[in-house]
């Protein structure tokens with residue numbers, strides 16, 4: 001049934017899950033095309049006037065009368081048709097579908113269903129669906145509007161609720177499932193694995209060298225491998241990046257380096273409407289200030305969040321240019337139509353991070369100097385959540401050889417960064433955010449371990465015990481060995497404190513439970529589990545997405 005709440009459902013979910021593909025382009029167009037802005041303003045005024053009227057009239061809330069089966073079949077067919085890929089094609093497609101819809105409507109009620117399908121097709125490619133829905137509500141016959149809304153809700157619900165049917169990709173041999181008490185997510189094996197077998201390989205969404213290795217030229221700034229011979233060094237890189245190969249250089253540049261630390265234009269030719277108004281000097285200055293801050297304060301997580309935002313923008317702008325060989329620059333089909341990076345990220349658990357005003361300004365200035373207007377998305381709230389989510393989920397990259405020269409951190413490792421490495425952080429060269437591995441729970445008696453056998457950021461998850469299909473897969477977030485100077489009780493207490501300080505949860509693993517001694521429990525600084533999941537995600541997953549509140553709890 002189409003009701004106001006389902007309209008809100010669609011609106012809030014569509015907004016928070018990222019309008020994606022054309023957002024950057026259209027946003028620019030809107031800001032810069034006076035005619036477009038005038039038209040939008042006029043339409044908005046019309047809508048505001050009618051909205052008050054409609055509210056008082058309390059529109060009928062009956063369903064469209066079309067059966068869910070019929071709607072489902074129509075939706076499946078429309079999905080199969082695919083969507084235009086370039087902005088120009090999208091605009092053409094949008095106009096054509098709206099024109100068709102109008103023609104069908106003019107032919108009378110018998111043609112309302114095909115009319116609604118055309119308007120729905122147009123809605124799917126429009127970058128601001130909420131605005132369009134408001135226009136539809138005021139201009140389309142009620143019956144047509146209801147069909148469009150029912151289809152839109154079905155589309156969004158499938159996408160949001162069906163997320164874990166599509167992710168992780170099936171070739172990774174694992175699924176994300178709810179835990180037995182439904183309070184969290186766990187990673188489960190889709191088949192049996194023998195001891196020592198590789199369960200899956202995963203590339204990071206973003207990764208970075210430890211701060212002390214940045215700019216040194218000893219390790220690749222993209223794959224983090226130790227560089228043999230002369231590194232590839234771009235002339236104008238503000239972070240002094242060095243690469244082990246041209247492939248790494250190109251990938252890094254395409255994914256985040258150019259936007260953050262390079263000077264090439266960010267949008268594809270023709271899509272920027274002359275927006276690259278800031279000079280290269282402005283861009284360099286903003287970049288240098290950000291780099292100086294990150295390096296002097298050791299803010300690796302802020303750097304990674306910058307990369308994350310840059311990569312999100314790069315993914316969306318790459319979609320604007322179908323001629324680009326997208327797959328070459330991306331990992332695991334991350335640039336795909338159904339889910340954006342934002343969709344992936346917002347499902348990860350986190351503890352809010354601390355970000356100062358200066359930090360936000362420095363990062364926003366880098367973004368603004370490359371792509372004016374984009375700095376608007378770097379809000380205090382978003383940054384605190386992103387930094388929290390990043391530091392909560394990254395995994396330390398420890399190549400087989402590791403390193404012995406890592407500076408001893410002044411802060412406790414778990415305060416400075418939580419890099420989830422079973423070897424401790426002392427040997428790592430950097431860290432990466434791995435979207436699938438992020439779901440692995442900690443166990444003090446884990447059955448799997450992340451390894452970096454190719455000496456790059458590619459994570460290979462290896463079974464450290466035989467694993468049966470359906471078993472939960474776990475890793476150690478901290479060093480779970482018993483040190484020579486420790487009793488079992490002391491070792492248990494050490495790892496539990498480290499977990500509580502770093503990840504704010506009380507370990508409930510089988511080993512901790514079995515090693516509990518009577519009267520021994522002590523205050524480890526946390527009562528239960530203080531990690532959060534984005535409120536909108538929780539609501540959507542519990543089938544109650546109607547609220548407009550989209551912030552974390």
Ligand SMILES: C[S@@+](CC[C@H](N)C(=O)[O-])C[C@H]1O[C@@H](n2cnc3c(N)ncnc32)[C@H](O)[C@@H]1O
Nearest residue numbers: 184185349439440441442505507508509529531
């Ligand atoms: C990095 S996330 C792992 C994925 C997470 N379980 C989820 O629901 O998305 C870490 C969170 O998992 C849970 N967790 C992981 N290992 C745990 C353990 N040994 N005992 C209790 N909770 C654990 C805690 O809620 C913690 O906040």
